[in-house]
Amino acid sequence: MMNEYQQPSTVITIEFLLNSGERFVVSDFISGPQPDAAIQAVGEQLASDMNEGKLRHFAYWEGDTYQYEVVKMDQVAAFSITFNEGDAEGGEE
Numbered sequence: 001m002m003n004e005y006q007q008p009s010t011v012i013t014i015e016f017l018l019n020s021g022e023r024f025v026v027s028d029f030i031s032g033p034q035p036d037a038a039i040q041a042v043g044e045q046l047a048s049d050m051n052e053g054k055l056r057h058f059a060y061w062e063g064d065t066y067q068y069e070v071v072k073m074d075q076v077a078a079f080s081i082t083f084n085e086g087d088a089e090g091g092e093e
Contacts, residue, residue: 010035012042012083014058019077026058026069030083039081046081049073 015025030038049056053074060067 010038010083011060012039012081014042014046015080015082016071016076017078018075020075024069026067026071027060027062028058029060035083035085039083043079043081046073046076046079050076 009029009031012028012030013025014028015023017023028042030042032038046056050073053072056071056073058067058069058071
């Protein structure tokens with residue numbers, strides 16, 4: 001149950017294309033009243049991390065399986081972020 005101070009969470013999907021040609025997909029979460037601005041901020045941070053060789057960690061449930069993924073960002077050639085507005089928790093009823 002969400003209290004009055006919590007922002008709704010939105011699940012986003014990030015698809016990475018590595019320099020090797022391998023593709024994989026992870027999930028992450030954003031919050032706030034404007035998901036497009038939050039997605040833009042995530043994209044800008046990922047792009048910045050690509051040049052610095054940082055490790056990004058993603059932990060999430062996919063069905064009954066808990067996933068923990070780590071991406072070495074200097075191995076990423078490209079990425080794409082998507083979300084389905086219907087996946088936002090606490091959306092309008």
